[in-house]
Amino acid sequence: MDLFSFAVKGYRRFRAQTTLRTNGKLVALVGPNEAGKSSLLSALSGMNSNDSFEQSDHARGCVTEETELVALFLLTKAETALAHLPYPAWMRVRKNYEGDLSYGFRPMPPPRSTAHRKEAVEIANAVLHNKECMEALSWETPDLEELWTEAVAAITDKGPDLSKKALDLIAKVVTELAAVGEEPRERFLQIEAALQVWTEMSSLESAPSPIRHAITALFPSVPKFLFFDEEARNLSSSYAMSSLSKAVPKALESLLAVAGLDVAEMLSAIARDARDDLTTIERRANRTLERSFKEAWRQSGVTVALRLSTDLLEVQVVNEDDRYTRLAERSDGLRQFVALHAFASRAHAAEFILLIDEAEQRLHYDAQADLVQMLARQRLASKVIYTTHSAGCLPEDLGHGVRLIEPIAEEPACSRIVNKFWQRSASGFSPLLFGLGAATLAFFPTRRAVCVEGPSDMLLLPTMFREALKRDALGYQFVPGLSSAARTLAPTMPSQAANVCYLVDGDAAGEAIAGHLGAAAIPTSRIFLLVSANGQAVETEDFLNPGLLLDAANALIAKYSPNGRRLEVGDLSHEHRTKNLRGAFRAATGREMDKVELAYELLDALDERPDLKLLDDTRQDELSSLARRVEEALTASIR
Known part of the structure; x- marks a missing residue:
């Protein structure tokens, strides 16, 4: 099951109910200091138990009985079958003001049949x-x-x-x-x-009710929330044995627990100068670590080993060719993964969601990018929810993976969650810069990136590329702002940035932007037009599943013009589909279609039905070919 949303009411700064959408593997929480980002993580971790709230957890000016936390999990097809529920279905876990957890479903299971009683x-x-x-x-x-x-x-x-x-x-x-x-x-x-x-009635009536059956079947699969704090993440390469007799740091303690190493036994061997015993302890621990990490790193032969001496405990990484290196010499992402695996193993949680506060803490920009890429690729945690103030620590899917926690202007002591802040009128990166708490920032990614025209492209293209390439992660970001910045080419777009490509629409406006980019000395090998071979698809939305596109447009019509005519398949031509859709939408509502809102409607539909396809089957191959060419250019730029 996948955490779909988390609603908070009457908890600390969140007086009125506000909901966090948690689609995707990485969810970054941004916002000014003291806005409530850490409080939201604390609320999530509170879903692990029936522990009551502290008095200070209840929002000021809020009746205690109003405090409520609700986690909504989207069930897989296998889980709905196990629980005898229709698909799609959601499991709801609610924590009331007294701390008690209760369980329900959407839709609810049918009541027990009473037909046999007659x-x-x-x-x-x-x-x-x-x-x-x-x-x-x-x-x-x-x-x-x-x-x-x-x-x-x-x-x-x-x-x-x-x-x-x-x-x-x-x-x-x-x-x-x-x-x-x-x-x-x-x-x-x-x-x-x-x-x-x-006899048959006795059996039927004594059996668990449908809702009780569903709860019993799915309760073991409800993920735990694990707080991966700085102490748990800070795994060093070496530790003085003398310091371990006083206290064992949390990160090392987790690693030693995975290794099955008894610290008291190790220190006793050192005190007795029993070097043979120390060697035995080391070999046993390393055999255990090898088994554990090979299971976690199935895609490689890399494992972790300990080196014990009378003075020092060293943490090492062992390559496929049995070459040992100090942990400090490896990438920040790998070091964090070692700490994460040890932390998760010690917690004995088969399914868990990782919580990290201030993920960028004590990491330079490149290390932050390395950490985020590790979190996206690791398969230990089903989801990672983290707070950050740094642009270098943002997930690769900037449109769908970032949430804003902001103070409410009319009630400065209260905050709310904004899931769709790209809908705001500011262009380019302004909404995200505000979310990071920065008044101004010449943002440019330290990772590989594809610069695109606007927020709607940034929202849709990551999912489109992942679907076209059949990938869970891409390894690069989509950055908006070309449509407003191409003429001036602000410092956010250096012409010699070797880790960046540019993707624009294949219409006249896109060709004009491409011309401005070329005039700014950006190599043509890094400028791409989004256009089909026959010229019929020239905008991002032209490559989308027409049925899904129609449903999203009709959802907006229902929102803004309830009595307006609903669009039909005939309103969508195969050629220049988006242009025709805009015209039909304008005729039905009397207003222009907001492409960002349309993008959010499309992504919402995918979140609720992961089995749906975003792409038009007839144009998927062409988009896949374009995606591979973009990736080749990005890869060539860093060779």
Whole structure:
């Protein structure tokens, strides 16, 4: 199951209900200092238990009983089948003001069927009103008539879930009927039929209700929230043995736990100068680490080893060719992964969501990019939610992977979550710069990037490229702003940036931008036009699934013009689809279609139905070819 959203109400700065959308593997929380980013992580971690809230957790001016946290998880097809639910379906985990957790679903499972009770009542009444039969039964089970009459009353016109008393009565009736001898059963066939019907009813009524079955089936799969704090992340290359007798740092403690190494035993061997014992401890620990890390790093032969001496404990990385290197000599991403694997293994969490506060802390720009790429590629955590103030620590999907936590202007002591802040009127990177708490910033990615025209392109193209290339991650960002910055070519677009390519629409406006880029001495090998071979697709949206595009446009029409005509397939031509869609939308609503809003509608549909395809099947191959050419240019630039 995948965390779909998290709603907060009455918690710290979040007085009014506000919801965090958590689509994608990486979710970066940005916003000014003291806006509530760390509080949101704390709220998420509170979903692990029934622990009550601290008094300080309740929002000021809010009634205590209003405090509520709700996590919504999108279930996989396998999970819905296991829980006997339709697909798609969501599991809701709610924490109330007292800290108690409760579980529900959307849509809710149907109530327990009561259809079988009618037959049970009918056959019971048939036997009870058969005087001759009851006389025969009274000799064998003198209490049956009274017991059965009471049981019939207990199940007649009752709700889907019977009381314990009713269930006990049904069980007693079954026991009494089963005790009837052969002679009455042979004379009165109704007795055997009643036994079968009431035995089946007892089984059905005693079984868990559909909602209880679903909760029991899925409860073990609910992910835990693990706080990967700085102490857990800060794994050094070496530690003085003398310092370990006082305290073992958290990150090292996790690694030693994975290795099965007993610190007291190790220090005892050192104190006794028992070097043979120390070597034995080292070899045992390294065998355990090798098994653990090879399982985590299935794609490579890299593992981790410890080197123990009387003075020093060293953490090393072992390559496929058995070459040992100090942990400090490896990339920041790999070092963080070692710490993450140790941390997760010690937590014994099969499914978990990682929480990181101030992910950029003590990392230079390149190290931040390395960390984020590691988090995107690792397969330990199903999702990573983290806070950052640094542009270098943003995820590769800038449009769909960043959330803004901002103070409310009218209530400065309160905050809200803005999931779709790219809808704001500011162009280029202004919304993101505000979210990072920066008044001005000449933002340019330290990672590989594709500069595109506007926010709608930045929102859609990462998902389009991933689908076209059949990838979970790309390894580069899409950066908006060409449509507004191409003429001036501000310092955000250096002509010699070797890690950047440019992708513009294939229409006249896009060709003009490409011309300005070329005039600014940007090599033509790094400028790409988004256009199909036949010239019929010249904008980002032209490459999209027409049915999905139509649904998204109609969702906007329903929002802004409820009585407006809904668009139909005939409104979308194969040639210049987006241009025709804009015209049809204008005719239906009297307003221009907002491409950013359209992009968000499309992404929302994919979030709710991951099995949907964003791309037009007839144009996927062409987009895939373009994506590969863009990647080749990006790769060639760093060789």
